[in-house]
Structures are given as C-alpha cells and as structure tokens.
Amino acid sequence: MLENHAKLMQFFSSTEEIVGRKKLQKMIYILKKCEVPFEERYQFHFYGPYSEELTLRVEEMCNLGFISEEREEKKNYYQYRYQITESGREFLNHYEMDLPPLHDHIREMNGRSSRFLELVSTMLFFEGLPREEITEKVYAVKSTQNYTEEDIQDGWKFIEKLRGIH
Amino acid sequence: MGYRDEKLSEEKVFKDPVHRYVHVRDRVIWDLIGTSEFQRLRRIKQLGTSYLTFHGAEHSRFNHSLGVYEIVRRIIENFKDRPNWDDDERLLCLCAALLHDLGHGPFSHSFEKVFKLDHEDYTQKILLGDTEVNKILTQVEEGFPKKVADVINKTYANKLVVSLISSQIDADRMDYLQRDAYFTGVSYGHFDMERILRVMRPMEDQVVVKESGMHAVEDYIMSRYQMYWQVYFHPVTRSAEVILSKILHRAKELYESGYTFKLKPTHFFSFFAGQPTLKEYLALDEAVTLYYFQTWMEEDDPVLSDLCDRFVNRKLFKYIEFNPNSQMNQWMELYKLFSKAGLNPDYYLVVDSSSDLPYDFYRPGEEEERLPIHLLQPSQELRELSRLSDIVEAISGKKRTDHKLYIPLDRLEEMSNRSKTKKRIMEILYG
Numbered sequence: 001m002l003e004n005h006a007k008l009m010q011f012f013s014s015t016e017e018i019v020g021r022k023k024l025q026k027m028i029y030i031l032k033k034c035e036v037p038f039e040e041r042y043q044f045h046f047y048g049p050y051s052e053e054l055t056l057r058v059e060e061m062c063n064l065g066f067i068s069e070e071r072e073e074k075k076n077y078y079q080y081r082y083q084i085t086e087s088g089r090e091f092l093n094h095y096e097m098d099l100p101p102l103h104d105h106i107r108e109m110n111g112r113s114s115r116f117l118e119l120v121s122t123m124l125f126f127e128g129l130p131r132e133e134i135t136e137k138v139y140a141v142k143s144t145q146n147y148t149e150e151d152i153q154d155g156w157k158f159i160e161k162l163r164g165i166h
Numbered sequence: 167m168g169y170r171d172e173k174l175s176e177e178k179v180f181k182d183p184v185h186r187y188v189h190v191r192d193r194v195i196w197d198l199i200g201t202s203e204f205q206r207l208r209r210i211k212q213l214g215t216s217y218l219t220f221h222g223a224e225h226s227r228f229n230h231s232l233g234v235y236e237i238v239r240r241i242i243e244n245f246k247d248r249p250n251w252d253d254d255e256r257l258l259c260l261c262a263a264l265l266h267d268l269g270h271g272p273f274s275h276s277f278e279k280v281f282k283l284d285h286e287d288y289t290q291k292i293l294l295g296d297t298e299v300n301k302i303l304t305q306v307e308e309g310f311p312k313k314v315a316d317v318i319n320k321t322y323a324n325k326l327v328v329s330l331i332s333s334q335i336d337a338d339r340m341d342y343l344q345r346d347a348y349f350t351g352v353s354y355g356h357f358d359m360e361r362i363l364r365v366m367r368p369m370e371d372q373v374v375v376k377e378s379g380m381h382a383v384e385d386y387i388m389s390r391y392q393m394y395w396q397v398y399f400h401p402v403t404r405s406a407e408v409i410l411s412k413i414l415h416r417a418k419e420l421y422e423s424g425y426t427f428k429l430k431p432t433h434f435f436s437f438f439a440g441q442p443t444l445k446e447y448l449a450l451d452e453a454v455t456l457y458y459f460q461t462w463m464e465e466d467d468p469v470l471s472d473l474c475d476r477f478v479n480r481k482l483f484k485y486i487e488f489n490p491n492s493q494m495n496q497w498m499e500l501y502k503l504f505s506k507a508g509l510n511p512d513y514y515l516v517v518d519s520s521s522d523l524p525y526d527f528y529r530p531g532e533e534e535e536r537l538p539i540h541l542l543q544p545s546q547e548l549r550e551l552s553r554l555s556d557i558v559e560a561i562s563g564k565k566r567t568d569h570k571l572y573i574p575l576d577r578l579e580e581m582s583n584r585s586k587t588k589k590r591i592m593e594i595l596y597g
Contacts, residue, residue: 001497001517002490041284044320046372046537055529056521060567064491087491094494126321140323144371 004039005057006095009066011038012084013092014102015110019081024058025050026117027109033124034162036099044141048122058082066091104165112158119147120155131156169194170257170306180232184345188236194306195235195260201298203268207231209451213346214273215406216397218480220350227267233341238263238330240363241337241373250368255327257306262317262331265299266338268292272452275523276411280418281437283447290315291444325371333373334528334539335362335383343389346397354392357385367542374540374548383539384557387528391561399523401570405482407523408516408572413459413473416513420467429461469513481576486595488517488571496594497571503594507587509577516572528552528562571595 011028018024029049032038040054061067066088070081084092109117122142126134135152172193180188190196198204207228216223238259245251269289271277278284292299293315303311316322320332330337340359347355365379375383397403417431421438433450436442442450462474476482490497497517504511530538530552540548552559573595581588 002519005490005519005521043286046325050536053521056567057519060519060521060569063567064489066491091491091494094498137321141321141325143323 003095005061005066006092006097007038007099008040008054008057009061009084009088009092010095010097010099011102011106012067012082013089015106017081017083018110019079020114021055021080022047023109023114023117024082025054026114026121027106028054029121030109030117030124030162031102031105033121033127034105034165036102036105042125044125048118048142049125061088105162108158108162108165115145116151116155116158118142118145119151120158123152123155124159182229182233182236184233184341184348185236188232189239192257192260194257194302195264197302198261198264198299199232201302203292203297203299203448204228204231204265206448206451207267207270209453210270210272210274211452212342213350213397214275214403215410216346216350216400216403218406218482219400219402220352220397222349222351223346225345225349227270230342230345231264231267233345234266234331234337235260235264237337237340237359237363241330241366244363244366245368248368250326250370252324255324258310258313258317259327259330261303261306261310261314262327263337265289265293265314266318266331268299271447272450272455273410276407276414277437280411280414283437283442286319288444288447289318292448293318295444297444326368326373329372329537333537335373335375335386339390340386343386343393346393347389350397352393352396354396355389357389358382359386362386369540369542369548372537372540374542377541377543377549377554380541380551380555383541383551384555387551387558387561390528394527395566399520399568401485402482404518404523404570405485405572406477406480408483408518409473409477412513412516413462413470413477416467416470416473417462420470425467427462428465429458431458431462434458469510473513476574483514483516483572484575485518485570485572488569490517490569500591500594503587503591507578507581507585507591509574514574514577518570518572520566520568528558530559530562 012018018027026048028038028040028051029042040051040057042049042051058067062069065085068083068085072079072081119138119142122138123134126137129137138147138152173191174193174196178190178196182188190199205228208226210227211217212225212227212230213223242256242259246253266289269285269287269292271283271285271288274285293303293311294300300311303314313322317327317331320328322328332338340362343355344359361382362375362379365376365382366373367376417434418438420427433454436446437450459474459478462470463478465471500515501511504515528539529536530550539551541551541554543549552562578588578591
C-alpha cells in the first residue's frame with residue numbers, strides 16, 4: 001500500500017527540508033535519472049520536466065499529515081517549505097525500502113539554485129541526443145533563461161558527480 | 167504547388183456531435199487520417215474503463231483526435247494576420263493536434279503502470295519510425311516528422327505552437343471536456359468555447375486570453391474541476407481500473423512463473439517480457455485485450471479467471487473510505503485476515519489514491535512549477551488568472567485528495583456467518 005508515497009517520504013526523511021516546489025520537482029527527476037527508482041512520470045513543460053503525479057502525491061502526503069508544507073510570502077511570489085513529520089516517520093517504519101541512500105545526492109542538489117537544477121534536468125531530458133544537440137536544444141527551449149556555455153559545462157560536471165556518488 | 171500546400175478539390179467534412187463538423191481541406195491531413203496508425207485509434211476508447219460507469223462513454227481516441235484538430239484549425243483561423251503569429255506554422259500545428267494521442271495503447275492508464283510503458287514514447291516512435299504516418303510527414307519536408315514530434319513532446323522552440331496543443335488552456339482539454347461530458351451524459355463539462363476562441367491572443371511564447379473573456383475561462387476551469395470528481399475519478403470507474411490492473415499483474419506473474427495458459431497470450435508476451443517493439447505495441451488494441459480477458463475467464467488459475475469474470479461481467483469491487491494514516495494498523499490486520507480467508511490480499515485488498523489517476527487541476531504556477539493561464543489586460547499587462555478570479559482562486563487553492571479501499575464484498579459475504587475471520591473483517595470494514 002502506498003509504496004510510491006513511502007519512497008517519497010524516504011526522500012524527505014533524508015534531508016532536513018526541501019525549499020521550493022520547482023526545486024522538489026527537478027530533484028526527483030534528477031534522482032530518477034540517477035537510477036533511483038521513483039515511479040512518478042514526467043513530461044516536459046515550460047520550466048522543464050514536471051510531474052503532475054508528484055505534485056498530487058505531495059498534496060496527499062500533506063493532507064495525511066506525513067509531510068508539512070509551509071507557505072512563505074516572498075517579494076513577488078510564494079515559496080513552499082517541506083519537511084517530514086513524526087507520523088510520516090512512523091508510517092515509514094512499516095516499510096522496508098529498496099532505495100539507495102539519498103543524503104549525498106540531496107545535499108549536492110540542495111546546494112544549487114532551482115535555475116541550475118532546471119538546466120540539469122533539461123539536459124537529462126534530452127540525454128539520448130549527442131552532446132552538441134543537447135546544447136542546441138537547451139538554447140532553443142530555454143532561450144529566456146540565458147544559460148551560458150559555462151553553465152552547461154557545469155551541468156555536465158554536476159551530473160557526473162551525482163552519478164559517481166554510489 | 168508542393169504536397170505541403172496541396173488542397174483537396176472539395177472540402178471534406180466529418181459530422182461531429184461536439185463541434186457539429188470537422189473540416190478538412192489539406193491533402194496532408196486527409197492522408198494522415200487514412201493511415202492504419204491513425205485508424206487504430208478507433209479501437210482505443212477515450213475514457214478507458216469509464217463505460218462501466220457511464221454506459222455512453224464508448225467514444226474513441228479517434229473522435230477526440232479529430233476534435234482537437236478541429237479546435238486548433240479554428241484557433242489558427244482567428245490568429246491569421248495577428249501579431250506574433252507565423253502562418254508558416256499552420257500545417258505543423260494541425261498535424262500535431264491530429265496526431266498528439268497516436269501512441270495511446272489499450273486502457274492506457276493501467277497498461278502503462280503495470281508494464282512501465284509511456285504512450286508518449288510510442289507517439290514519438292510512430293512519428294519517427296517506419297510507419298505510414300512517417301512517410302506522409304516526410305513527404306511534406308525532410309525533418310517535418312521531427313518537428314511534429316517536438317511539438318507533441320513540448321520541446322519545440324516556438325512555445326506558442328506548443329501551447330496550442332498543450333498548456334493549461336489548450337485544444338486537447340477543450341475537446342475532451344466537452345466530448346466526455348457529451349458521451350457520459352453528465353451536465354458538467356460545458357463552457358462557452360466559441361467565446362474563449364474569440365478572446366484568445368497569440369503572444370511571444372504562449373496563448374493568452376483577453377481579460378474580458380475571464381468568465382468564460384472560469385467556466386472552463388470549473389468544468390475541469392467537476393469533470394474530475396464526477397467522471398474521471400468516479401469510484402466505480404476506479405474499481406474497474408483496480409481490477410484491470412490486477413488482471414494484468416496476475417497474467418504477468420503467471421507468465422513469469424512458467425504457468426501454461428490454455429490459450430497462449432501471444433499478443434502479451436513482449437509486454438510481459440519488457441519493451442514491446444512498435445509493431446507489437448500497435449497490434450494490441452482494446453478489442454484484442456478484451457478477447458483475452460474473455461478467454462482467461464476459463465483459465466485454471468482461480469485469481470485470473472475470477473478477476474476477468476469481474477471485469478467482463480461488471481462484478482466490481484466495493485469500496486470504503488480509507489485513511490492510510492489513522493488506519494494503518496487496521497490495514498495490516500486486514501492483510502493477515504484476508505490471507506486467512508483464502509483471499510490473496512495482493513489482489514483482493516487494494517488501496518487506491520487520487521494520485522493513482524493523476525489529473526491536472528488548474529495550478530497558478532507558483533514558483534514556476536508550470537505555466538499558468540494569463541489574462542491580457544487592456545494595458546497589455548499579463549496577470550495570472552487566479553489573481554483576478556475569486557472562483558479560480560478558491561478552486562486552485564483547495565487541496566482535495568482521497569483514498570479508498572477496494573474489496574470483493576461478495577466473496578466476504580459468501581463466507582459462513584460463524585467464521586471469526588469474516589466477523590473481524592466486517593467489523594474493521596463497517597464497524
């Protein structure tokens with residue numbers, strides 16, 4: 001029962017908090033691309049890979065009291081902060097999770113901006129293409145983000161680092 | 167005149183219950199409709215298992231695809247000569263609209279979950295592979311199939327084109343809401359599409375709506391909301407969906423354990439084994455699937471035959487509300503009790519959640535999750551819809567999720583009233 005929710009809770013239990021919905025979306029996508037078996041399905045949207053399933057599951061976990069969500073008012077927007085709750089941890093105790101440790105991945109990703117994670121997840125979305133084509137694709141679909149060649153190189157290094165963690 | 171611009175000598179029309187007529191003048195569109203890959207969509211129902219709840223819901227993805235094409239055709243008519251609109255993209259938009267659901271398989275939702283497939287991958291494969299559709303698109307221009315694939319994949323550089331087919335107010339949703347309402351017979355799902363089409367405006371990278379059309383858009387958002395809870399997420403449909411996915415799981419499990427089927431499920435072998443080829447994928451439609459379900463009713467495996475009988479003859483599971491947080495211990499007890507009662511809990515005790523059938527509610531795009539609907543104000547400024555509409559704000563802010571426990575109540579009732587196991591199960595389920 002709720003195995004996919006439990007996997008996500010394992011993710012939240014591996015970090016103190018996740019700040020930002022966009023960041024959360026991109027982090028789970030990047031982890032999927034690092035062979036972590038999350039089942040949420042993604043499609044490409046305006047801001048990169050996005051999963052409606054993930055959004056709904058997080059809502060469900062908040063409604064069940066497994067995850068806490070805090071809305072903070074920023075200058076021009078709202079920001080959301082997520083943490084696992086005590087009953088979330090208790091629920092998690094009923095599961096034997098077949099997930100690799102996620103702490104190091106999450107720490108690396110938490111240290112980066114959501115703009116950077118948007119770039120990395122977009123690069124991973126086009127992973128099947130040759131590298132030059134990926135760069136062209138990133139410029140084409142992300143023209144407003146003004147990513148530089150250095151950003152993209154940094155993105156490749158970051159992907160390599162994440163995949164080398166285990 | 168090249169193939170791209172070729173027109174039929176006379177306009178062809180399809181009678182359509184939702185849009186009255188679907189108009190075709192382009193030779194390319196006419197040829198695409200005639201391909202075997204597009205005709206296959208006649209054998210895939212738009213609403214999967216919903217026909218078991220709403221008997222009228224037998225319409226197909228073929229109907230819907232023509233409808234999306236027709237809406238995009240009308241939008242483009244309105245966009246002609248407006249700033250930001252490049253009419254060279256016209257045929258690309260029409261092809262993408264027509265072909266956007268080409269990769270859907272039988273009962274897509276459950277099939278994709280059980281066999282870990284994605285219909286979008288197959289849409290790409292049909293567009294880019296050795297298919298009739300690909301031949302026609304290639305005749306338009308070398309590289310044209312890739313352009314169509316990119317639009318459908320939402321990775322085409324011109325985002326305005328993408329947003330016609332896929333955004334929070336797009337032709338896809340506008341067609342299926344009205345079509346699903348029509349065929350299910352419900353009174354939700356209606357909105358003034360003509361009005362929305364009239365007030366849509368092309369901007370640099372998205373379609374926006376003039377502020378004066380806000381109330382028509384509110385109606386559209388309301389109908390999305392109501393159709394979700396009243397039709398798409400109907401608990402009886404979910405019961406059918408639960409049984410369907412359990413059938414597929416069971417058949418796969420039996421295949422993997424070396425079980426000998428009375429009738430070899432040859433169409434399913436590649437699905438059980440992993441990635442089916444494009445040819446194998448296209449060969450399995452709903453008619454073939456239902457044929458197997460009917461033959462599996464005679465199988466020796468009692469779980470498979472029972473589940474197939476339930477699906478074919480509509481003997482669905484009953485449901486109760488369930489809270490996975492407060493009722494976790496009860497669930498664990500039920501799991502043991504079901505085993506004791508000879509009901510395999512992996513097949514007969516199923517929790518189903520609202521996220522198992524994801525439906526995209528309107529989201530105001532906070533923190534740039536996804537692009538919201540923008541209203542174009544007389545000052546030419548853009549404002550997000552829920553900032554101006556109290557109705558939309560109330561819906562998009564409200565989180566409503568739901569979990570249900572599905573069980574074969576008939577099997578429980580058949581048990582002796584003296585059985586302690588039955589008594590305890592009933593106590594937990596119904597108090």
